[in-house]
Amino acid sequence: MGVGRAASIDDLRLRARRRIPRFAFDLVDGGAENERNMRRNIEAFEEIELMPRYMVDASRIDTQVTLFGQRYDAPFGMAPIGMLNAFWPDADLTLAKLCKQRNIPYVASAAASTSLERLAKAADGNGWFQLYVSGDADVTEGLIARAEAAGYSTLVVTADVPAAGKRDRDIRNQLAVPFRITPGVIAGLIANPRWSLETLRHGKPNIANYADLLQNATSYADVQKTLIKPGLTWDDLKRLRARWQGTLLVKGILHPQDAVMCADLGCDGIIVSNHGGRQVAFGPPTIEALPPIGDAVGGRIALLLDSGIRRGADILRAKALGADFVLSGRAFAYGIGAAGPAGADRAFEILELELNRALGQLGVPAFASVEASVLSRAG
Numbered sequence: 001m002g003v004g005r006a007a008s009i010d011d012l013r014l015r016a017r018r019r020i021p022r023f024a025f026d027l028v029d030g031g032a033e034n035e036r037n038m039r040r041n042i043e044a045f046e047e048i049e050l051m052p053r054y055m056v057d058a059s060r061i062d063t064q065v066t067l068f069g070q071r072y073d074a075p076f077g078m079a080p081i082g083m084l085n086a087f088w089p090d091a092d093l094t095l096a097k098l099c100k101q102r103n104i105p106y107v108a109s110a111a112a113s114t115s116l117e118r119l120a121k122a123a124d125g126n127g128w129f130q131l132y133v134s135g136d137a138d139v140t141e142g143l144i145a146r147a148e149a150a151g152y153s154t155l156v157v158t159a160d161v162p163a164a165g166k167r168d169r170d171i172r173n174q175l176a177v178p179f180r181i182t183p184g185v186i187a188g189l190i191a192n193p194r195w196s197l198e199t200l201r202h203g204k205p206n207i208a209n210y211a212d213l214l215q216n217a218t219s220y221a222d223v224q225k226t227l228i229k230p231g232l233t234w235d236d237l238k239r240l241r242a243r244w245q246g247t248l249l250v251k252g253i254l255h256p257q258d259a260v261m262c263a264d265l266g267c268d269g270i271i272v273s274n275h276g277g278r279q280v281a282f283g284p285p286t287i288e289a290l291p292p293i294g295d296a297v298g299g300r301i302a303l304l305l306d307s308g309i310r311r312g313a314d315i316l317r318a319k320a321l322g323a324d325f326v327l328s329g330r331a332f333a334y335g336i337g338a339a340g341p342a343g344a345d346r347a348f349e350i351l352e353l354e355l356n357r358a359l360g361q362l363g364v365p366a367f368a369s370v371e372a373s374v375l376s377r378a379g
């Protein structure tokens with residue numbers, strides 16, 4: 001059945017689930033602990049109603065957005081995802097190229113399975129680089145220098161991993177570093193021969209930017225230490241601001257005071273994010289965290305948002321509540337898992353079609369003009 005018959009991001013998710021072994025699917029699909037935060041991200045969007053207005057000429061819909069001096073064709077981009085080639089072979093490069101083709105931003109993860117240089121080339125001017133500040137200052141500086149040399153315009157510093165998220169599904173699936181073959185893994189490989197063959201053909205996925213450093217890692221704790229500094233502080237951010245000449249964003253902000261600190265330290269924007277509900281189960285959904293942040297920073301910096309975007313209307317809800325732009329992680333991942341490059345493109349198309357339709361239905365044909373007055377409770 002052609003992927004064109006997938007009507008929604010949820011449909012793509014179900015297709016991906018049928019094609020990918022359980023341990024690999026859960027790695028992307030899962031969230032922290034009992035996944036309450038992950039579910040709430042989606043439910044909270046659904047609870048926000050928008051009020052359609054009719055008799056407005058919506059024959060021409062405009063979804064273009066200018067962000068940090070660059071024009072994009074849609075108000076959403078691809079969030080950084082680590083190790084995505086373990087979900088579907090060549091996922092990183094496929095998605096970087098798709099973002100270029102569709103003219104939306106592609107955020108390359110520090111923990112991607114493809115090197116930041118190759119991803120910069122594929123995204124060709126549309127690439128941003130997401131940095132995990134390492135416990136080793138030389139590792140951090142090495143990555144920044146490489147990102148600079150590769151021509152990334154924007155550095156995204158992820159703040160919300162002071163400790164690794166506890167993902168119950170991964171524990172149940174006995175996912176380990178280095179990767180171990182367990183009976184569950186073998187069953188998954190046999191049940192999904194196409195995935196297994198393709199993954200074998202492309203070679204074992206690794207965390208490409210750190211490949212040399214991780215050679216001797218024997219535990220997940222080792223990997224985590226090399227990748228991410230547990231005690232990231234405002235002083236680190238100050239140093240990063242002084243070091244990085246380009247656009248600087250902080251990803252993973254939920255508290256209004258943290259947002260104000262980012263603005264005070266000269267960041268260009270923040271990404272209101274809870275890592276797609278993968279870090280904590282107890283936190284708020286991002287769409288609920290956004291309005292107080294907007295009130296606190298009062299337009300001093302750009303506000304981006306991710307976590308839970310599954311429908312075009314979610315992008316409008318985010319804009320109505322103060323976001324300038326959104327990112328999506330799993331929507332694109334489900335797309336590529338459902339049908340490779342065609343599925344990833346279908347994910348883009350679904351979000352774009354839904355967004356265009358919703359703009360017409362709302363009676364606000366230009367995305368840039370969406371504001372709080374479209375909220376049903378705005379009266």
Ligand SMILES: Cc1cc2nc3c(=O)[nH]c(=O)nc-3n(C[C@H](O)[C@H](O)[C@H](O)COP(=O)(O)O)c2cc1C
Nearest residue numbers: 028079080081082109158275276307308328329330
């Ligand atoms: C499998 C997976 C890996 C991720 N890896 C990273 C990462 O390396 N760096 C990062 O900042 N965020 C990472 N994230 C979080 C995403 O950037 C983004 O915040 C999240 O996916 C948004 O939620 P959504 O999937 O509901 O759209 C990851 C998310 C997933 C699903």
